[in-house]
Amino acid sequence: MTVDRPTEYLIGLVQELRKLSAETEWVEFKHNRAEPEEVGEYLSALANSAALLGKVNAYMVWGVDNDTHDIVGTTFRPADKKVGNEELESWLLRLLEPKINFRFHAFEVHDKSVVLLEIGAAFRHPVRFKHQEFIRVGSYKKKLKDYPEKERTLWRVFDQVPFERAIAVEHVSSEEVLKLLDYPAYFDLLELPLPDGLAAILDALAKDELVHPCDAGDWDITHLGALLFAKKLDDFPGLKRKSMRVIHYKGRGRVQTLREQTGGKGYASGFEGLISFIMALVPSNEVIEQALRRAVPMFPELAVRELVANALIHQDLFVSGAGPMVEIFDDRMEITNPGEPLVDTQRFVDTPPKSRNEALASLMRRFRICEERGSGIDKVVDQVEFYQLPAPYFEAPEGFTRVVLFAHKPLNEMDKAERVRACYLHACLKWVMRDYLTNASLRERFGVEEKNKAAVSRYIREAVEEGLIKPFDEGASRKQMKYVPFWA
Numbered sequence: 001m002t003v004d005r006p007t008e009y010l011i012g013l014v015q016e017l018r019k020l021s022a023e024t025e026w027v028e029f030k031h032n033r034a035e036p037e038e039v040g041e042y043l044s045a046l047a048n049s050a051a052l053l054g055k056v057n058a059y060m061v062w063g064v065d066n067d068t069h070d071i072v073g074t075t076f077r078p079a080d081k082k083v084g085n086e087e088l089e090s091w092l093l094r095l096l097e098p099k100i101n102f103r104f105h106a107f108e109v110h111d112k113s114v115v116l117l118e119i120g121a122a123f124r125h126p127v128r129f130k131h132q133e134f135i136r137v138g139s140y141k142k143k144l145k146d147y148p149e150k151e152r153t154l155w156r157v158f159d160q161v162p163f164e165r166a167i168a169v170e171h172v173s174s175e176e177v178l179k180l181l182d183y184p185a186y187f188d189l190l191e192l193p194l195p196d197g198l199a200a201i202l203d204a205l206a207k208d209e210l211v212h213p214c215d216a217g218d219w220d221i222t223h224l225g226a227l228l229f230a231k232k233l234d235d236f237p238g239l240k241r242k243s244m245r246v247i248h249y250k251g252r253g254r255v256q257t258l259r260e261q262t263g264g265k266g267y268a269s270g271f272e273g274l275i276s277f278i279m280a281l282v283p284s285n286e287v288i289e290q291a292l293r294r295a296v297p298m299f300p301e302l303a304v305r306e307l308v309a310n311a312l313i314h315q316d317l318f319v320s321g322a323g324p325m326v327e328i329f330d331d332r333m334e335i336t337n338p339g340e341p342l343v344d345t346q347r348f349v350d351t352p353p354k355s356r357n358e359a360l361a362s363l364m365r366r367f368r369i370c371e372e373r374g375s376g377i378d379k380v381v382d383q384v385e386f387y388q389l390p391a392p393y394f395e396a397p398e399g400f401t402r403v404v405l406f407a408h409k410p411l412n413e414m415d416k417a418e419r420v421r422a423c424y425l426h427a428c429l430k431w432v433m434r435d436y437l438t439n440a441s442l443r444e445r446f447g448v449e450e451k452n453k454a455a456v457s458r459y460i461r462e463a464v465e466e467g468l469i470k471p472f473d474e475g476a477s478r479k480q481m482k483y484v485p486f487w488a
Contacts, residue, residue, distance in 0.1 A: 007107050010116060014109055017059060018069040025049040025136035026058040029066040034076040036083045040092050043119055043127065045134035045141045047100050050121035052135070052154050056167040056220070057121065063114035073112030078104040097128045099320040101238040120238060123166060124158050124318040126151070163317040164224035164359040165209065168236045171218045174198050177211055180221060180236075181229045185269035186210070189367040208363065223317070224359055228268040244274060244312065245325045248281045252329050267312045267360075271369050275305055281328050283407075298407045299333055300383040303392075307380060307403050309370035311337035313361045314401065322400075336402040345394040345401075347487070348377045349428035381429045388447050390414060391422035411446050416462055422446070423463035427485045436472055436482035 005013075017027050026049050028042055039060070046058035063074035081088040093099060101120035108114065126133045126144060133144035135154075144151050172180070175198075183201055186208075187194050195201050202219065205211045210225030226236045233243050244263040250256040259281065263274055282297045282304075311324040316339025324337040342354040355361040364370045380403075384392055390406035406418075414422075426445050427437040435441075443449070443456050460483060463469045472482040 028060045029064040030062045040129040044129040047122040047127040049136040056170045058119040060117040167220045168223045168226040170220045182269040228266045230266040241323045248328045303380040303383040306376040307335045331407045333405045341401045391425045420463045424468040427469045
């Protein structure tokens with residue numbers, strides 16, 4: 001979908017659409033007919049056809065004759081139209097699956113009322129209305145299931161177009177691109193001087209596919225460009241829900257919210273500000289060093305940086321209505337992103353992540369916002385161990401990935417599950433360093449004195465009994481015993 005357009009642009013767009021042939025599969029003209037059921041079916045058909053034809057948007061236009069394309073005006077008023085007690089736009093959105101971006105524009109052309117329905121192309125899945133998929137065949141609306149060849153081709157299109165490469169906004173002027181994107185941040189992050197002149201700036205952005213020149217002589221901004229460098233993500237309706245939400249709660253539950261804020265900037269240009277905001281909300285603990293008191297954050301900043309970056313990079317961008325989120329409680333921090341993990345949560349430490357969004361991940365690595373492939377979670381576990389915090393918890397609630405960081409807790413207050421998880425992640429971290437878990441290494445991890453090594457032996461035995469670690473050499477003596485993860 002596009003950003004807010006002036007009326008002059010919309011009038012010009014209608015005039016261009018009127019020049020198209022009568023058999024266009026991504027545009028439909030109407031006079032006054034606007035039956036809600038039919039509009040919903042057209043939304044499905046036009047969105048799917050737009051994807052099939054490589055269009056950013058499809059359109060329905062009321063007030064234009066379908067045969068002659070003359071402007072005849074319309075009595076249709078989408079803002080006044082209701083289905084039962086529900087507004088038309090809300091009713092349509094509720095019955096579409098997956099949710100797509102569409103928007104009604106009402107304006108006048110030659111003193112006659114015109115309504116333009118702008119429809120974002122389908123992505124990832126064919127769009128259904130009331131559980132039925134439609135497609136355009138010539139100028140006719142048909143059920144997609146009746147045209148298996150078109151259905152197969154449509155699925156091939158979805159497989160070939162990653163979310164980042166799609167267009168967030170099309171046909172914007174050079175000057176408008178620079179108003180919408182924080183282009184100086186791009187050059188700052190790459191430690192490059194700002195080029196002289198508008199053309200050189202746009203050329204640099206185009207090389208990283210943040211923008212594309214379009215046929216009309218203007219520019220298209222890609223999802224990648226908007227996600228990373230939008231001055232305001234709200235300027236891109238299709239990306240509003242991709243902003244990072246930060247929620248600070250009172251206590252350990254979600255009953256009372258102290259503060260909630262949604263990030264407004266792109267991921268790259270706004271990352272440092274986002275981390276500063278999160279760390280300012282994190283409670284502090286006082287420690288005494290050489291008789292001086294010092295306040296330290298409850299969670300290590302390096303671990304928070306890595307996990308927030310991972311949530312942004314590895315989210316499923318095709319999931320509509322959900323975005324990444326950081327929740328801060330008195331005793332923990334939960335970092336959640338839409339999309340189930342592509343790697344088993346038990347193998348986060350040793351397995352290089354499989355990114356859904358490789359273009360996004362690649363640029364974030366170039367900007368040094370996240371670590372090289374596969375080392376980020378290692379650093380998180382290492383930081384947690386360095387500060388002797390409870391081991392992080394990785395989980396995959398339906399459709400989401402979540403990592404939980406816990407506040408400091410004395411070893412004698414940890415339950416068995418927490419001790420076992422700490423043993424397992426310690427073994428994983430040692431393994432990727434070509435080392436082994438031993439009684440001595442685990443004592444250091446927990447801050448236990450040597451005289452209490454019997455207790456640590458018990459913790460190791462618990463992890464072995466749970467099947468998460470195993471002896472490296474079954475025949476070794478007790479003093480020489482080493483342990484590795486169960487999968488090693």
